[in-house]
Amino acid sequence: MTSFRLTLAHLYPDLMNVYGDRGNIITLRQRCAWRGIHLDVQPVSLGDRLTPGSTDLMLFGGGQDREQAVISPDFVSEKAGAVAEAVEDGAVLLSVCGGYQLLGHTYTTVDGQELPGAGVFDVRSVPGTRRHIGNIVVEVADDDGTPRTLVGFENHSGQTYLGAGAKPLGRVLQGGGNNGEDGTEGAVYRNAYGCYLHGSLLPKNPWFADRLILRALQRRYGADVALAPLDDTLEIRAHDAVVSRARKLGNVRSGAW
Amino acid sequence: MGARLTAALFAGRMATGLSRRLGRGGGTVIAGHVVPRIDPTALRTVTRRLRHGSLLVSGTNGKTTTTRLISHILEQGAIHAMHNRAGANLVTGLVSAVVAQTTLGGWPQADVGLFEVDEATVPAALREIRPRAVLLTNIFRDQLDRYGEVHFVADLWEKAIRHLPADTTLVLNADDPLVATLGRGHLDGAIYFGVGDASIGSNDPPHASDARICPSCGTGFAYAVHFYGHLGQYACPGCGLARPAATVEATSVTLHGDRGSDVTFRTPLGTITTTLSLPGLYNVYNALAATAVCLTMGLPLATIQAGLESFTAAFGRLERIQVGNRELFLALVKNPVGFGEVLRTILSDEHERSIIIAINDNFADGTDISWLWDVDFEKLEGHVKTVVCVGTRAEDMAVRLKYANIPADRIIVESDPRRAVALALERSVPGETIYVLPTYTAMLEVREVLRQDGHVTGFWQD
Numbered sequence: 001m002t003s004f005r006l007t008l009a010h011l012y013p014d015l016m017n018v019y020g021d022r023g024n025i026i027t028l029r030q031r032c033a034w035r036g037i038h039l040d041v042q043p044v045s046l047g048d049r050l051t052p053g054s055t056d057l058m059l060f061g062g063g064q065d066r067e068q069a070v071i072s073p074d075f076v077s078e079k080a081g082a083v084a085e086a087v088e089d090g091a092v093l094l095s096v097c098g099g100y101q102l103l104g105h106t107y108t109t110v111d112g113q114e115l116p117g118a119g120v121f122d123v124r125s126v127p128g129t130r131r132h133i134g135n136i137v138v139e140v141a142d143d144d145g146t147p148r149t150l151v152g153f154e155n156h157s158g159q160t161y162l163g164a165g166a167k168p169l170g171r172v173l174q175g176g177g178n179n180g181e182d183g184t185e186g187a188v189y190r191n192a193y194g195c196y197l198h199g200s201l202l203p204k205n206p207w208f209a210d211r212l213i214l215r216a217l218q219r220r221y222g223a224d225v226a227l228a229p230l231d232d233t234l235e236i237r238a239h240d241a242v243v244s245r246a247r248k249l250g251n252v253r254s255g256a257w
Numbered sequence: 258m259g260a261r262l263t264a265a266l267f268a269g270r271m272a273t274g275l276s277r278r279l280g281r282g283g284g285t286v287i288a289g290h291v292v293p294r295i296d297p298t299a300l301r302t303v304t305r306r307l308r309h310g311s312l313l314v315s316g317t318n319g320k321t322t323t324t325r326l327i328s329h330i331l332e333q334g335a336i337h338a339m340h341n342r343a344g345a346n347l348v349t350g351l352v353s354a355v356v357a358q359t360t361l362g363g364w365p366q367a368d369v370g371l372f373e374v375d376e377a378t379v380p381a382a383l384r385e386i387r388p389r390a391v392l393l394t395n396i397f398r399d400q401l402d403r404y405g406e407v408h409f410v411a412d413l414w415e416k417a418i419r420h421l422p423a424d425t426t427l428v429l430n431a432d433d434p435l436v437a438t439l440g441r442g443h444l445d446g447a448i449y450f451g452v453g454d455a456s457i458g459s460n461d462p463p464h465a466s467d468a469r470i471c472p473s474c475g476t477g478f479a480y481a482v483h484f485y486g487h488l489g490q491y492a493c494p495g496c497g498l499a500r501p502a503a504t505v506e507a508t509s510v511t512l513h514g515d516r517g518s519d520v521t522f523r524t525p526l527g528t529i530t531t532t533l534s535l536p537g538l539y540n541v542y543n544a545l546a547a548t549a550v551c552l553t554m555g556l557p558l559a560t561i562q563a564g565l566e567s568f569t570a571a572f573g574r575l576e577r578i579q580v581g582n583r584e585l586f587l588a589l590v591k592n593p594v595g596f597g598e599v600l601r602t603i604l605s606d607e608h609e610r611s612i613i614i615a616i617n618d619n620f621a622d623g624t625d626i627s628w629l630w631d632v633d634f635e636k637l638e639g640h641v642k643t644v645v646c647v648g649t650r651a652e653d654m655a656v657r658l659k660y661a662n663i664p665a666d667r668i669i670v671e672s673d674p675r676r677a678v679a680l681a682l683e684r685s686v687p688g689e690t691i692y693v694l695p696t697y698t699a700m701l702e703v704r705e706v707l708r709q710d711g712h713v714t715g716f717w718q719d
Contacts, residue, residue: 014462014469014477018398018407023630023660030660046477066408070475134624153625198627203656234659237670238652 004037004225006216008057009050011079011099012071013043019155021061021096023200027209028057035228037217046074050082056216057092058083060099062156062198065110068098072115075102080118087120092216093192096201097156100186100194101125104160121187121194122163128179131157136175136197137246138185142207149173150205151242152197160196162187169195174246191215204239206232262303262363265296269356285341288356289349300352300385303359304370309336311370311386312550315379316394316436317410318595319543320346322535322574323394324373326547330564331369334556339367346375351382369554376410380417390426390553391418394546396435397486399592399623411435411472418443428549430542431503432488438472438498448553450545451503453523454510457538458482458489463597463633473498485538486594505549510541514605515586515690522548529562534569537602539595580678580712583685587693589700591623593631596694600636603692609642611685612692613677614658615699616648622696626650634661643684645669647677648699674699675706 010025025041032039044050050058060083063071083103087093093103101107104123108114138150150170159179162168168178169186177185177196186195193212195201202209210227217225269288276287292299304311314324321344328340341354351372358366374382376396383391396410418427423445430436431451440447452458462469462483469487470477476495483489492499509521509530517534520541533544544565551561570576578585586603590596603610618624629650634657637644641663646654651670658668671677681691695703707713 017631019625020627020630023627023657026630026660030662064408066475067470070470153627155625198625200627200630203630203660204653231665234652234655234665234668234670238656241652 004217004221005040006032006037006056006213006220007040007042007054008059009042009044009055011044011058011060011075012046012063012067013061014045015067015071016061016063016098018064018067019062019097019198020200021059021198024059024061024094024096024202027200027202028213031206031209031230032213034230037213044079046071048078050079050086052082052085052089055086055091056220057212058086058094060093060095060103062097062099068102068107069109069113069115072102072107075118076116084118084120087190087192090191090219092212092219093120094201094212095192095194096198097196100196101158101160103192103194104187105163107158110157120192121189122166123160123178123187123194124163125158125160128157128159130180131155132176132180132196134175135242135246136177136185137173137243138170138175138177138195138197139173140170140208143211148207149239149243150195150197150201150208151239152195152199152201152204154196155198156196160187169193174249191219204235204242206230206235259363261296262299263361265292265299266356266359266361266363268292268295269353270361273353273357285343285345286347286349286353289345289347289352292352292356300348300355303355303363303365304386306363307339307365307367307370309369309554310389311372312338312390312392312554313372313374313379313382313386313388314392314394314546314550315374315376316392316430317376317397317399317592318539319394319546320344320373322540323392323543323546324371326543326564326568327550328371329568330547330551330556330561331371331554333564333567334551334554334560336368336554336556338369338371339365340371341373344373346373347378348381348385351386377413379414383417383421387422388425390428390550391421392428392546392550393430393436393439394542395430395433395486395488397592397594398628407435408472411439415439415442426553428546428553430488430546431501432484432490432542434478434487434491434498434500435472437501440501448505448549449501449503450505450542450549451500451507452484452510452538452541452545453503453506453508455482455490457510457512458484463594471495471498485598488542505545505552507541507545510538512536512538512602512605515603520544524548524552524558526552526558529558529565531562531566533565535575537598539598540575576713578707578712580682580707582687583682584690585678585693585707586690587695587700587703590694590696593628596632599694600633604636604640607640610637610640610692611642611681611689612637612644612694613681613703614644614646614654615674615677615693615695615703616646616650616654617696617699617702618650619698621698626653629653629657632657634658634663638662641667643667643669643681645671645677645681647671647674648696674702678703678706
C-alpha cells in the first residue's frame with residue numbers, strides 16, 4: 001500500500017494570516033491525515049525562495065494593508081515567477097483576499113500605489129468605496145457541472161475586476177464577491193483558485209477541500225488515485241446553517257438552493 | 258445652562274428607571290441616548306467637576322477586569338469612583354454611568370471618574386473627558402468586522418493622544434509594541450508596566466500574533482522572549498526600537514492554573530509580593546496596569562497590595578458560580594490570544610474537562626468567526642470529557658473541535674443555552690468544575706439562564 005505524501009508551501013504564514021486562513025492548512029492536513037496521506041507544510045516567508053517543482057499545493061492568505069504592502073516587493077522579486085511557473089505546471093493553489101489580489105496583474109492600495117502582482121489570474125484589484133463585510137454564499141459548478149455552494153465570510157474594501165481571459169470561481173448568491181457589481185466571486189486558472197472567502201474557507205466546504213487534495217494527488221501519483229470518503233456530517237451541518245441563515249435574511253439571488 | 262443640565266439629568270434618570278421597570282434590560286445605556294439630546298455638554302461639564310479628575314482605560318483585552326480592579330483598590334484607599342461598572346463602554350455608556358452618580362444639580366457624587374472605554378471610542382472620550390491619566394492595556398485582533406485591522410486602532414489612538422495636554426499621564430504596556438510606541442511623542446513621557454520574569458515566557462513565537470513588524474520602520478521584530486500573542490521582550494533589528502524599561506514590573510510570576518498566581522511587583526515606591534486570585538498571565542498584566550494607575554493616584558503601596566489580594570472577579574469576564582455541587586467557571590472569550598490564554602489557564606492539570614463553548618456572532622461578539630481557527634484548540638486534545646457547543650455559530654465551533662482531534666462522540670451541538678448547561682451538568686460528576694467559555698452576548702444568555710434559575714444576580718446589580 002503506497003504511502004502518499006504531498007507538500008504544501010504556505011506563503012507568508014506569519015504576515016498574511018490575520019483572518020483565520022490557517023484553518024485552510026489545518027483542514028487540508030487533517031483531511032489528508034484521516035486518509036493516511038502525509039501533508040508536509042513548508043513556510044515560505046520574507047527572503048525565502050520558492051522552487052517551482054518542489055511543491056504540490058500552495059496557500060496564500062489574507063492580511064492587513066500594511067503587511068500586504070510590506071510583502072509585495074518581496075513576493076514579486078522572490079516568489080511570483082516560481083508561483084506562476086508552478087501553476088502553469090498544474091500545481092494546486094488557494095489564495096484568499098490579499099493573496100488573491102497579489103496573484104492578479106495589479107493591486108492598487110488605498111493610498112493609490114499600484115503594486116504589481118504575479119499575473120496568475122487575469123484580474124486587477126483597486127480600492128472600493130464600500131467595505132464588503134458579511135457571510136457570503138457562492139454557487140460553483142463542480143467538475144461534472146453539478147451546482148454546489150461555497151460558504152464563507154468576506155471582509156474587504158478592495159474590488160477585483162476580471163479581465164477578458166479570466167474565469168470566475170463562482171456566482172454570488174448572497175454577499176458582494178469580487179466587486180459587488182458583476183455578481184462574480186473569485187477566479188480560477190488551471191488548478192489555481194483565488195477568492196474572498198474567509199471563514200476559514202475549507203472547513204465548511206469539505207467538497208472543495210477534497211477537490212484540492214485530489215487534484216494534487218492525481219498530478220503527483222496519476223489519474224487513478226481516488227480519495228476515500230470521510231464522514232462530513234459536522235461540516236455539512238455548519239455549511240447548511242450558513243446557507244439557511246442567508247436564505248432567511250432574504251436579498252439573495254436565485255440559484256442552486 | 259444649569260437648568261438645561263438638570264433637565265437632561267432628570268430625563269436620563271427617568272429613562273433608566275422606566276427601562277428597568279419595564280424589564281427591558283439593565284438600563285445601562287438608555288440615559289446615554291436621552292441626555293445628550295437635551296444637553297450635549299453634560300459629560301464634559303460633570304466630569305470637569307470631579308475633585309480628582311478622571312481615569313480612562315482602554316485596550317482589547319482586560320478593560321473591564323482592570324477597571325474593576327482599579328475601582329476596588331481605590332475603595333481600599335477611601336476614594337470613591339464614578340465608574341461604568343457594567344462595562345457599557347461606548348459614549349452612551351459613559352454618559353449613563355455619569356448620570357447615575359450625579360446630583361440633579363449636576364454635581365458628581367464621586368471623587369474621581371473611572372471609565373472603561375471601547376477602543377474606537379477613545380478619541381471621543383478624550384475630547385469630552387480630559388482625564389488625568391489614560392491607561393492603554395494592549396491591542397489585539399478583535400472583532401475584525403468592526404475595525405478591520407490592528408493598525409487601525411493603533412493609528413486612531415496615536416492621533417487622539419497627539420492632542421492631549423502634556424501633563425496627562427500615559428500608562429502603557431511596555432510589552433506590547435503597538436501600545437508602547439504611543440509613548441514616544443508624549444512630552445512628559447509615559448509610565449510603563451510589564452513582565453520581567455522570562456521564566457514564564459517562551460522562545461517559540463505563537464502563531465496567533467498580530468503585530469510582528471516594527472511600526473516605525475517595518476522590519477520584523479526579534480523577540481528575546483514571548484509572553485502571549487505579540488507581547489514580549491522585543492527589539493527591532495532595523496531601527497533599534499525596543500521594549501522600554503518598565504516603571505512597574507513583575508519580577509516574579511508563578512501561575513497556579515485556574516486558582517490564581519503568586520507575583521512580585523517592583524514599583525518606584527517599593528516591592529509588592531502577593532497572591533492574585535485572578536488566574537492566568539493575562540490577569541497579571543491587568544494587575545500590573547491597575548497598580549501603575551493607582552500609583553499615579555498617590556495611593557500607598559499597602560493599600561494597593563490589599564486591593565490586589567482581596568479582588569475576586571469581574572462579572573462575565575471571570576466568575577465562579579455555584580450550581581448545586583458543581584462549580585461553573587465562566588471566562589469570557591473574545592479573540593484568539595485571549596481564548597488561548599484562557600485555555601492555557603484551565604488546562605493546568607491532567608483531568609479531563611467538561612466544557613461549554615458558547616459562540617455567538619452578533620454585532621457585539623464580532624460577526625466574523627474566522628478567528629476561531631487561530632485559537633489553539635489543539636491544546637484540548639486528550640483533555641476533554643465532554644464539550645457542548647452552543648450559540649449562533651455552535652456548528653462552526655463543533656467543526657473546529659473536530660479538526661482539533663476532539664472525538665466526535667464527545668462533541669455535542671445544542672442550540673438552547675439552558676439545555677446546554679443541563680447537558681454539561683448531567684455528564685459531570687459531583688464536585689467537578691464545568692468550564693463555560695462564551696463570547697459576549699452568549700455570556701449574557703448563559704448568565705440570564707443562571708439568573709432565572711437563581712444561581713446569580715442580574716449583571717446591573719453587581
